[in-house]
Amino acid sequence: MLVLSGGTGTPKLLQGLKEVADFWVVVNTAEDVWVSGNKICPDIDSVIYAIAEVIDDEKWWGIKGDTFYTHERLKELGFDEGMRIGDLDRATHILRSEMLRAGKSLCEATKAVAEAYGVRQEIFPMCEEEVSTTVVTDEGEMHFQEFWVLRRGEPEVKDVYFRGIEKARIPDEVKERLRKEKEVLIGPSNPITSIMPILSVEDFRERLRDKRVIAISPIVGEKAVSGPAGKLMRAKGYEVSARGVADVYSDFLDLLVVDEADKGVMERSVATNTIMKTKEDAVRLAEFVVKLFDGL
Numbered sequence: 001m002l003v004l005s006g007g008t009g010t011p012k013l014l015q016g017l018k019e020v021a022d023f024w025v026v027v028n029t030a031e032d033v034w035v036s037g038n039k040i041c042p043d044i045d046s047v048i049y050a051i052a053e054v055i056d057d058e059k060w061w062g063i064k065g066d067t068f069y070t071h072e073r074l075k076e077l078g079f080d081e082g083m084r085i086g087d088l089d090r091a092t093h094i095l096r097s098e099m100l101r102a103g104k105s106l107c108e109a110t111k112a113v114a115e116a117y118g119v120r121q122e123i124f125p126m127c128e129e130e131v132s133t134t135v136v137t138d139e140g141e142m143h144f145q146e147f148w149v150l151r152r153g154e155p156e157v158k159d160v161y162f163r164g165i166e167k168a169r170i171p172d173e174v175k176e177r178l179r180k181e182k183e184v185l186i187g188p189s190n191p192i193t194s195i196m197p198i199l200s201v202e203d204f205r206e207r208l209r210d211k212r213v214i215a216i217s218p219i220v221g222e223k224a225v226s227g228p229a230g231k232l233m234r235a236k237g238y239e240v241s242a243r244g245v246a247d248v249y250s251d252f253l254d255l256l257v258v259d260e261a262d263k264g265v266m267e268r269s270v271a272t273n274t275i276m277k278t279k280e281d282a283v284r285l286a287e288f289v290v291k292l293f294d295g296l
């Protein structure tokens with residue numbers, strides 16, 4: 001099974017899925033940024049940390065129990081790097097960036113980080129090229145990280161686009177695996193900022209049409225479980241609802257898993273409790289989805 005992932009909802013699910021099925025993951029890299037000389041891939045790191053069970057499961061980014069000595073010391077020395085990067089987390093960024101500086105690919109660097117964390121599933125970036133989610137707001141254009149982390153998602157959003165996406169290529173290894181894959185799961189990730197970039201790399205979207213595709217809605221009722229998905233879906237002209245999520249994936253989706261609260265809201269959907277507060281919740285939801293694939 002191939003899983004498409006962002007950095008919060010789907011990584012939560014992967015903690016359960018790893019107990020019940022084999023899978024590989026293609027991860028959004030359109031939120032990547034260079035900070036203090038190192039490349040941060042927030043979604044790749046969250047996927048790896050979640051599977052390795054070291055993720056800070058209160059914030060859903062960074063490493064549980066991490067310290068912030070370097071970040072704080074930099075501030076004392078007069079440099080605020082903006083993002084609050086933990087010391088252990090920074091080691092991941094240094095390992096990745098040193099490999100990139102030595103001429104290795106992001107696919108190779110991702111494999112190295114995953115292996116170092118004992119993750120046996122294959123994790124791939126959606127592409128090697130740099131793509132950045134750009135939010136067009138009433139205060140001008142800004143990188144998604146600036147909009148979400150520095151400005152706390154407050155500016156009014158007019159549009160979202162992925163700078164550099166025309167030059168992005170699906171990594172060869174991903175193409176090869178995708179050709180043989182029959183089942184694709186889109187976790188409960190932000191459809192606009194996490195999944196749309198992956199679908200927009202070359203003809204990735206078209207490549208899903210002959211597969212069995214199930215998605216889990218990150219929207220319950222008229223609200224995202226967390227984060228700015230609602231605001232961004234609205235800006236892109238989609239309804240903020242499970243139906244709106246299905247619309248984003250309409251050309252290849254077979255079945256949408258919606259929350260009990262949205263039971264019967266649309267055809268080709270099944271309802272269950274999709275809120276994951278504990279690992280047990282994630283295992284239960286993962287088992288539910290695996291059974292759905294068996295019945296498709």
Ligand code: GDP
Binds near residue numbers: 217
């Ligand atoms: P990001 O890269 O940090 O934005 O992470 P994702 O795109 O992977 O995940 C963000 C989305 O996950 C948000 O739209 C949330 O609504 C959704 N989400 C977070 N936790 C849960 C959960 O427990 N259940 C469901 N159904 N969605 C969730």
